Amino acid sequence: MSNTLSKYLNILTYVMIGLTAIFVAMFYLGGDLPDQPYQTPVYTDVLIQWAKALFFVCAGLSLLFPIIQLISNPKGAIKGLAGLVVLGLIILLAYLMSDGTLLDLPGYTGVDNNPASLQFADTVLYTMYILGVGTVLSILVTEVLRKFR
Numbered sequence: 001m002s003n004t005l006s007k008y009l010n011i012l013t014y015v016m017i018g019l020t021a022i023f024v025a026m027f028y029l030g031g032d033l034p035d036q037p038y039q040t041p042v043y044t045d046v047l048i049q050w051a052k053a054l055f056f057v058c059a060g061l062s063l064l065f066p067i068i069q070l071i072s073n074p075k076g077a078i079k080g081l082a083g084l085v086v087l088g089l090i091i092l093l094a095y096l097m098s099d100g101t102l103l104d105l106p107g108y109t110g111v112d113n114n115p116a117s118l119q120f121a122d123t124v125l126y127t128m129y130i131l132g133v134g135t136v137l138s139i140l141v142t143e144v145l146r147k148f149r
Contacts, residue, residue: 016054023050090130091123098122 026043033040070077099122100115 020050020054023047091127094126094130095119095123097126 023043023046027041027047030042033042066080069080098119100119102115103113103118105113
């Protein structure tokens with residue numbers, strides 16, 4: 001990355017952090033709306049809209065930069081695609097491990113106790129467990145290998 005681009009990105013990072021700090025301060029220090037059954041900060045909507053904007057910018061850049069990288073370095077794209085295939089296999093394994101059996105919840109009358117919702121929740125949880133254990137194991141293996149070098 002060029003030095004000029006790096007400088008601009010650092011400035012942009014500080015501006016974004018500063019704006020976020022301002023919005024958070026407004027949220028916590030801006031007072032509450034009157035006549036509300038619960039404590040409701042005045043600037044809740046501003047903070048939520050800022051969080052949405054940051055999310056969409058990050059999502060867009062997360063899609064844009066890999067496409068640029070794919071175009072500029074096609075050979076390096078194979079590693080990225082291999083990572084996506086491994087992640088897909090982990091999610092498939094988690095889905096196969098998940099269970100959609102209805103839960104016996106006395107007094108619950110909601111609509112979320114259905115096989116599709118339960119299987120989705122299980123898939124997300126198992127995926128998180130697998131990735132978490134994989135992360136811890138990779139850290140341990142890396143540290144052990146570093147001791148022997």
